[in-house]
Amino acid sequence: MESDIGLWSVLIAVLGGAIRVGTPFIFVSLGECLTEKAGRINLGLEGNLIMGAMTGYAVSYLSGSPWLGVLAAGCSGCVLGILHALLCQNKQVNDIAVGIAMMLFATGIAFFYGKAFIQPSAPRLPSLGFGSWASSPVIKAALDINVLFFLGVALAPAMAWFLRTTRWGNAVRVVGESSDAALSLGMNINRVRLLSTMAGGGLAGIGGSYLSLYYPGSWSEGLSSGQGLMAVALVIFARWNPMNCLYASLLFGGAAALGPALQSVGVNWGYYLFNATPYVLTLVIMIAASSAKGAVPGMPGEFVK
Amino acid sequence: MLKTVEIWCLSLGALLLSMLLITAFIFTTGNSPGEVFHSLYRGAFGSWFSWQNTLVRAAPLMLTALCTALPARVGLIVIGGEGAMVVGGLTAAMTGIALQSAPSFIVISAMMILGGGCAGLWIIAVGALRHYRNVNETISSLLLNYIAIAVLNFLVVGVLKDPATLNNPSTYSIGEKNMITSIGDSSVHWGLLYGLVVCLAMWFVMRRTTFGFAADVTGGNIRAARLVGLPVAKIVLLSCFLGGAAAGLAGVIEIAAIQGRANSSLNAGYGYAGILVAFLARHNPLAIIPYALLLGGIQASGGLLQRAHDLPDATVAVFQGIIFIVILSSEMLYGRIKFLQPKSLIS
Numbered sequence: 166m167e168s169d170i171g172l173w174s175v176l177i178a179v180l181g182g183a184i185r186v187g188t189p190f191i192f193v194s195l196g197e198c199l200t201e202k203a204g205r206i207n208l209g210l211e212g213n214l215i216m217g218a219m220t221g222y223a224v225s226y227l228s229g230s231p232w233l234g235v236l237a238a239g240c241s242g243c244v245l246g247i248l249h250a251l252l253c254q255n256k257q258v259n260d261i262a263v264g265i266a267m268m269l270f271a272t273g274i275a276f277f278y279g280k281a282f283i284q285p286s287a288p289r290l291p292s293l294g295f296g297s298w299a300s301s302p303v304i305k306a307a308l309d310i311n312v313l314f315f316l317g318v319a320l321a322p323a324m325a326w327f328l329r330t331t332r333w334g335n336a337v338r339v340v341g342e343s344s345d346a347a348l349s350l351g352m353n354i355n356r357v358r359l360l361s362t363m364a365g366g367g368l369a370g371i372g373g374s375y376l377s378l379y380y381p382g383s384w385s386e387g388l389s390s391g392q393g394l395m396a397v398a399l400v401i402f403a404r405w406n407p408m409n410c411l412y413a414s415l416l417f418g419g420a421a422a423l424g425p426a427l428q429s430v431g432v433n434w435g436y437y438l439f440n441a442t443p444y445v446l447t448l449v450i451m452i453a454a455s456s457a458k459g460a461v462p463g464m465p466g467e468f469v470k
Numbered sequence: 471m472l473k474t475v476e477i478w479c480l481s482l483g484a485l486l487l488s489m490l491l492i493t494a495f496i497f498t499t500g501n502s503p504g505e506v507f508h509s510l511y512r513g514a515f516g517s518w519f520s521w522q523n524t525l526v527r528a529a530p531l532m533l534t535a536l537c538t539a540l541p542a543r544v545g546l547i548v549i550g551g552e553g554a555m556v557v558g559g560l561t562a563a564m565t566g567i568a569l570q571s572a573p574s575f576i577v578i579s580a581m582m583i584l585g586g587g588c589a590g591l592w593i594i595a596v597g598a599l600r601h602y603r604n605v606n607e608t609i610s611s612l613l614l615n616y617i618a619i620a621v622l623n624f625l626v627v628g629v630l631k632d633p634a635t636l637n638n639p640s641t642y643s644i645g646e647k648n649m650i651t652s653i654g655d656s657s658v659h660w661g662l663l664y665g666l667v668v669c670l671a672m673w674f675v676m677r678r679t680t681f682g683f684a685a686d687v688t689g690g691n692i693r694a695a696r697l698v699g700l701p702v703a704k705i706v707l708l709s710c711f712l713g714g715a716a717a718g719l720a721g722v723i724e725i726a727a728i729q730g731r732a733n734s735s736l737n738a739g740y741g742y743a744g745i746l747v748a749f750l751a752r753h754n755p756l757a758i759i760p761y762a763l764l765l766g767g768i769q770a771s772g773g774l775l776q777r778a779h780d781l782p783d784a785t786v787a788v789f790q791g792i793i794f795i796v797i798l799s800s801e802m803l804y805g806r807i808k809f810l811q812p813k814s815l816i817s
Contacts, residue, residue, distance in 0.1 A: 252798070257801045258798060261549065261608055262749040265794075268742075269787060269791045270787075270790075270792065270795055274784075276787065277788055280782045397612065398612065398613055398616075401609055437623035437628075440623070447613055448617070456603065
C-alpha cells in the first residue's frame with residue numbers, strides 16, 4: 166500500500182511537471198521548429214529565452230501588468246531573431262556561430278539590465294485552478310495550469326495548419342527544402358527566413374516570460390537551465406513536426422520532473438542520469454532514423470547539403 | 471599567403487568597429503569610455519598580476535577552440551568542446567584517484583594520455599556518426615555535451631563523491647603531489663604551456679604536413695578527395711580525434727593544475743567560448759592564440775570593472791558578445807573589398 170501511494174504521487178508529479186516544466190519548451194521548440202523549417206538553425210534561442218524572461222519580468226514590474234510583460238518579452242525575442250536573421254543573410258556567415266554569439270550577447274545584456282530587477286517582485290501570471298475539487302494538495306498543485314500552457318497547446322496545431330495549407334507556410338517549407346527551387350519560383354529567400362527567424366525568436370521570448378512570470382516565477386541569473394539549447398535537440402526529436410514538438414515538449418518536461426519526483430519518494434539513485442534521458446533518447450532516435458545514404462526523415466532539405 | 475593582408479585588415483577593422491560599439495554601450499551606462507577602456511587594459515594586460523589572470527583563462531580556451539577548429543578543416547562543425555572537456559577531466563580525475571600511490575610522473579602522464587584519449591574517442595564518435603550514418607555532427611555533439619555533463623554530475627554526487635565536499639560536490643582528490651605545479655612563484659601553471667604548444671603543433675600539422683593538406687582537400691571538396699584516393703574516413707576521424715583530445719587536455723589541466731578533483735568547474739562554459747574563438751580565428755590554430763588571449767583578458771578584467779566603475783560582472787559578457795557578433799559578421803566582407811584582393815585574381 167505504501168509503495169502504491171508513492172507510485173501515484175510520482176505519476177501525478179510527473180504529469181504536473183510535464184505541464185509546468187514543459188510549457189516553456191513548447192514555445193521555444195515551436196519557435197525553433199519554424200526557424201528550421203525555413204532552413205536555418207538558431208542556436209541563440211537560449212539568449213532569447215533569458216532576454217524574454219528579464220524583459221517580461223521588468224515590464225511586468227514597471228507596468229503592473231504581467232500580460233504586458235509577456236508582450237514585451239515576445240517583442241524582445243523578435244528583435245533578437247531579426248538580428249540573427251540579418252547577420253546570417255550572407256552565406257559566408259555561419260548560423261551556428263552567430264547563434265552562439267547571440268546567445269552570449271543576449272545573456273550578457275539580460276544580466277546587465279536585469280541586475281536591478283533581482284530584488285523586487287513583479288505581478289505574476291494567473292493560473293487556472295482545475296484541481297479545486299481535489300482534496301490532495303499534490304493533485305491541486307499539479308492541476309494549477311497557466312494560461313500560457315493552453316496558448317502553447319493551441320499554437321502547435323495552428324502552426325501545423327499554417328505550414329501545411331497557407332501560402333506563407335508553403336513558402337517557408339519551400340525555402341527550407343530547397344533554396345534553389347525557391348529561387349526559381351522567384352521567392353525572396355532572405356525575407357522568408359527573416360520573418361521565420363523573427364517569429365521563432367518571438368515565441369522563444371514568450372517562453373522566457375513564462376519562466377520569470379510563472380514557473381519558477383522570479384527573475385534571477387540562474388533561471389534558465391539550457392532550455393533554449395535543448396530546443397534544438399527537441400525539434401529533431403520531433404522530426405520538424407509542430408504537433409510532435411508539443412508532445413516532445415511535454416515528454417521532456419515530464420522527464421525533467423521525474424528525477425525530483427523520484428527523489429521525493431526516497432529514490433535518490435541516478436537522479437542526474439535521468440536528466441540525460443531526453444538527450445540519449447534524441448541521439449538514439451537520430452542514429453536509428455539515419456542511414457548511410459539519406460538523412461533523418463523529415464529534416465528540411467537545406468540541412469542535408 | 472595571398473589572403474593574409476585581407477584577413478589582417480578585416481580582423482582589425484572588425485575589432486575597431488566593435489570598440490566603437492562598446493564605446494557607445496559604455497556611454498549609455500554613464501561612464502567615461504576612456505576610463506573604462508583603460509581599466510579593461512589594466513585588468514587584462516596592465517601588470518604581471520593581470521597577465522597571469524589572463525593567461526590562466528586563455529589556456530583552456532586555446533584547447534577547447536581546437537575541438538571546433540580541427541574538425542572544421544575537414545568540413546564538420548563540431549560544438550562538443552564542453553563535453554570533451556568534461557570527459558577529459560573526469561577521466562583524469564578517475565585515473566588520478568585510482569593511481570594515488572604511483573610516482574607522480576606516471577600519474578600525470580597517465581592522466582594526460584587517458585584524459586586526452588577518451589575525449590578524442592568521444593569526438594570520434596561524432597565524426598563516425600557523421601561519416602558513416604549521416605547524423606548531423608553539430609547536433610550530435612551538442613547532445614553529447616549534455617550527456618557528458620549528466621554523467622559528471624551523476625559520478626560527482628554519487629560513487630566518486632568525497633563526503634568532505636558538501637557545498638560544491640566533488641570527487642576525491644587526485645593527491646597534492648600529483649598536481650601540475652605553477653611556473654616559478656606565479657599563479658600561471660605549466661598547463662598554459664600545453665595550450666600554446668598544442669596550438670603551435672596543430673598549426674604545423676595542418677599547414678605543413680601531408681595530413682593537413684589532405685584534411686583541407688577533404689574539407690574543400692569531399693568528392694574530389696575520394697576521387698584522388700585519399701583515405702577520407704581516416705582523415706575525418708583523425709581530425710575529430712585530435713580536436714577532442716585537445717579539449718580533453720583542457721579538462722585534464724583543469725583537474726591536474728587547478729582543482730585537484732573533478733566538479734562542476736569542468737562545465738563552466740569554456741567549451742562554448744572555445745567554439746567562438748575557433749570561428750574568430752577562422753579555424754587557424756595559430757590565430758587561436760591571440761583571440762584566446764583577447765577573450766581571456768576581457769574576462770580577467772571583469773573584477774576591476776566592477777570595483778572601479780561599479781559595472782556589473784555581466785558587462786564583460788556584453789563586451790564579448792559585441793566583439794563576437796561584429797567579427798563574425800565581418801566574414802561577409804571577405805572577397806568583397808577590391809583593393810584587398812590579390813592582383814592575380816582580379817581580371
